[in-house]
Amino acid sequence: MAKPVNNLIDLLLNDNIKALKPYESARRLFSGAGNKQQVWLNANESPFANDFTIDAERFNRYPDCQPPAVIDAYAAYADIQPNQLLVSRGADEGIELLIRAFCTPGKDSVLICPPTYGMYAISAETCDVGIERAALNDDFSLNVDAIKAFKGKVNLVFICSPNNPTGTSVDKNQLLEVIEHFADSAIVVIDEAYIEFDKDNSWAAELTHYPNIAILRTLSKAFALAGLRCGFTLAQAPVIQALMKVIAPYPIPEPVAQIAAQALSSKGLVTLEQQVAVINQEKALLKSALAKFADVELVGDDKANFILFRTPQKSALMNHLVASGILIRDQSKQVNLDNCLRITVGNPEQNKQLLSEISRFFTLQTSTQEA
Numbered sequence: 188m189a190k191p192v193n194n195l196i197d198l199l200l201n202d203n204i205k206a207l208k209p210y211e212s213a214r215r216l217f218s219g220a221g222n223k224q225q226v227w228l229n230a231n232e233s234p235f236a237n238d239f240t241i242d243a244e245r246f247n248r249y250p251d252c253q254p255p256a257v258i259d260a261y262a263a264y265a266d267i268q269p270n271q272l273l274v275s276r277g278a279d280e281g282i283e284l285l286i287r288a289f290c291t292p293g294k295d296s297v298l299i300c301p302p303t304y305g306m307y308a309i310s311a312e313t314c315d316v317g318i319e320r321a322a323l324n325d326d327f328s329l330n331v332d333a334i335k336a337f338k339g340k341v342n343l344v345f346i347c348s349p350n351n352p353t354g355t356s357v358d359k360n361q362l363l364e365v366i367e368h369f370a371d372s373a374i375v376v377i378d379e380a381y382i383e384f385d386k387d388n389s390w391a392a393e394l395t396h397y398p399n400i401a402i403l404r405t406l407s408k409a410f411a412l413a414g415l416r417c418g419f420t421l422a423q424a425p426v427i428q429a430l431m432k433v434i435a436p437y438p439i440p441e442p443v444a445q446i447a448a449q450a451l452s453s454k455g456l457v458t459l460e461q462q463v464a465v466i467n468q469e470k471a472l473l474k475s476a477l478a479k480f481a482d483v484e485l486v487g488d489d490k491a492n493f494i495l496f497r498t499p500q501k502s503a504l505m506n507h508l509v510a511s512g513i514l515i516r517d518q519s520k521q522v523n524l525d526n527c528l529r530i531t532v533g534n535p536e537q538n539k540q541l542l543s544e545i546s547r548f549f550t551l552q553t554s555t556q557e558a
């Protein structure tokens with residue numbers, strides 16, 4: 188018998204994969220964190236869990252690749268044509284499909300504008316696609332000149348608006364300048380995962396004018412369906428047809444399609460609107476309460492369902508909250524976000540609990556300092 192190679196996996200593993208670590212998603216970071224009733228304010232999920240029904244009658248059949256009930260309902264919701272839409276396993280799969288369809292491994296690159304969402308870079312890395320960076324300005328606006336300098340060097344430009352984790356919306360004119368500058372050389376991917384909290388700033392209505400934009404959407408945030416794994420890419424038909432070449436044959440499980448269609452029904456959209464209103468109201472309360480702490484500085488803007496803030500006591504506060512069963516997200520490793528923490532807006536009860544723990548933390552700090 189041949190001697191087994193004890194480093195077989197090292198031998199076979201792609202060079203670009205060797206250095207990677209599994210993505211530290213909010214859920215992975217805390218998956219084993221105790222059995223207490225945890226308050227999850229770390230992944231920008233909705234605090235609302237809505238009811239759905241499932242019909243098992245067709246579970247013996249493969250599902251449609253692009254279930255018409257979902258495509259038609261979302262196209263109507265976004266006010267675009269069905270042939271300008273792709274449904275995928277979350278917006279995250281949309282990111283990966285764009286990279287796989289439009290970037291040649293080992294040769295092409297994408298451009299990202301940090302601080303921003305982590306999956307653009309992760310997907311590029313796993314596909315052996317290069318990553319260029321044009322950091323946002325200090326006020327988190329686009330550094331348009333820095334971005335424009337990458338013309339001819341990148342195939343995709345990822346721009347997140349409202350941006351995670353800064354909560355800032357990208358200025359229309361800045362974005363327009365970028366889209367026009369890359370008109371004959373790159374697709375500008377506008378990530379609108381949080382657009383329901385910033386309704387007036389969607390680019391969906393502009394799709395028909397720009398062959399080089401793609402818009403990412405999701406049911407994971409405002410629609411309260413992160414567990415469903417359902418997202419969308421909006422673009423002109425040629426872009427969608429290119430993505431259809433790389434998507435799996437049956438990407439949307441039948442139960443997912445059924446639930447997505449219910450979420451997009453007129454009743455589902457009423458629920459969406461009500462819940463977005465509650466979150467916006469809670470966000471305003473949370474923001475003004477946080478701003479009152481001497482050691483808290485609000486950072487960025489509030490155009491999504493989360494709040495970013497800076498505190499010199501970042502690590503101690505994070506530890507205190509985790510010990511109290513409240514999970515939030517450390518963003519301090521991102522450029523320009525030293526000492527920054529991100530809090531997802533929860534339901535009224537969770538937000539109250541959060542504020543009372545933060546208050547307790549700062550009171551304890553002060554009494555320790557005075558002692």
Ligand SMILES: *Cc1c(COP(=O)(O)O)cnc(C)c1O
Pocket residue numbers: 231276277278279280304347350351378380404405406407413416417418
């Ligand atoms: C949450 C999030 C996504 C991922 O959405 P899924 O549909 O859950 O994959 C994409 N982009 C941004 C900016 C996000 O915050």
